[in-house]
Amino acid sequence: MLLHVVHETTYAYAPAVKTAQHLMHLRPSSRGGQRVLRHGLRISPEPARCSESVDVFGNTRCFFGLQSAHERLQVIADSVVATSAAAPPGDSLPWEDARERLRYHRGARYDPAAEFLFASPYVPRHQDFIDYARASFAPRRPLLDAARELMARIHADFSYVAQATDASTPALDALALRQGVCQDFAHVMLGCLRSLGLPARYVSGYLLTEPPPGQARLVGSDASHAWVSVYLPAERGPGRWADLDPTNDRASGEDYVTLAVGRDYSDVSPIRGVIHGGANHTLHVAVTVAPLDGPPPTIADPNDKEHP
Structure with a gap:
């Protein structure tokens, strides 16, 4: 496209x-x-x-x-x-195995995805995120399946309210409010994944939207968008990233445009x-x-x- x-x-x-x-x-x-x-x-x-x-x-x-x-x-x-459209991500490791592959130990192969394990200015690692995420991360569940369910739960549990937050709202505040915009939904999902020891990065960009039937597309009526990319380690060799959008409860596709990736909005x-x-x-x-x-x-x- x-x-x-x-x-x-x-x-x-x-x-x-x-x-x-x-x-x-x-x-x-x-x-x-x-x-x-x-x-x-x-x-x-x-x-x-x-x-x-x-x-x-x-x-x-x-x-x-x-x-x-x-x-x-x-x-x-x-x-x-x-x-x-991205190729289907295929199978993923159980989330505990994926976490273990990114855990530091002597002699381990360096994986650049480990840079996205740590707390960032807007997204701390915190027990509140673990408590919220646990319902999706049952023992031995494949990582991608668990991340997709977490995405769907955020979409269902949180209300999109533009005035509820601003660009500097911390992720823990958005979690408590259960309100916000795409930036907040992405920050909450990042906090959940990283607090469980799973690398995830913030993605900024745009999403193609369709005007209502019978109406013209308006210049200037769209907005920036944000979503999450979760890292899926492989059995051997480098892993891959899977982009998930908790605001819309879907994976990214050819109607998404990526601007940049970072630890959170501040990057x-x-x-x-x-x-x-x-x-x-x-x-x-x-x-x-x-x-x-x-x-x-x-x-x-x-x-x-x-x-x-």
Whole structure:
């Protein structure tokens, strides 16, 4: 599938920002069954410097600096991505065996997936996560089966409420609330898996959504998305990652676009930075995900509350 993704971010500042340094994760990843065919960035005002690099997790990130005063910052990332459905993951080891293969002992072969076993800024390892996850992780149950049931339980037990949390809400708070958004559902699932000693990583990206029957696809009506990738060790050789989406209770497919992977949201936030000035600001984000060969989208009305 060919997908066209436009991610537009606009900040309005009062008073003006004097100087700023920003870091972005807005270039889709070329890994697995996904290929980036085209990617462009438009930044206004024009940055004094702009450069790309690869972070420790293999994501492409962009750094830019602004050295002149500005009351508005706009960043538009425009990408065309070829996606394909992942191959079925097949059988998996019992979850206890999978955990044991990642446990450190002298002379063990290093597995890079072990980097995703540990606590991270938004996702601690905690007994509360173990208590919630235990119902899905019966003795000797295959890891993938248990992870799928955990995903389904989070989907059933938690309510999607946009105002219940914000970008900095810790996973333990989301677990207690049983509310949140896709970021929170992913953080809770990560906390459950890691607290059981199982590697899992946070995935940021986009999901193609279909407009209601008879309605046009709206520009800017979509949003960023987040899900979880759980590591499935193999009997021999390297293991594989399986992407699971607790918000929608399904595995990822060709309608998903991966931006970046990390330990949690703090590693892969779309834009973050440091500014001098701009004590007050407003933020507007508009995302469009559309099939490249589909009908042209209609411009969304920013005042339409059904399409924030």
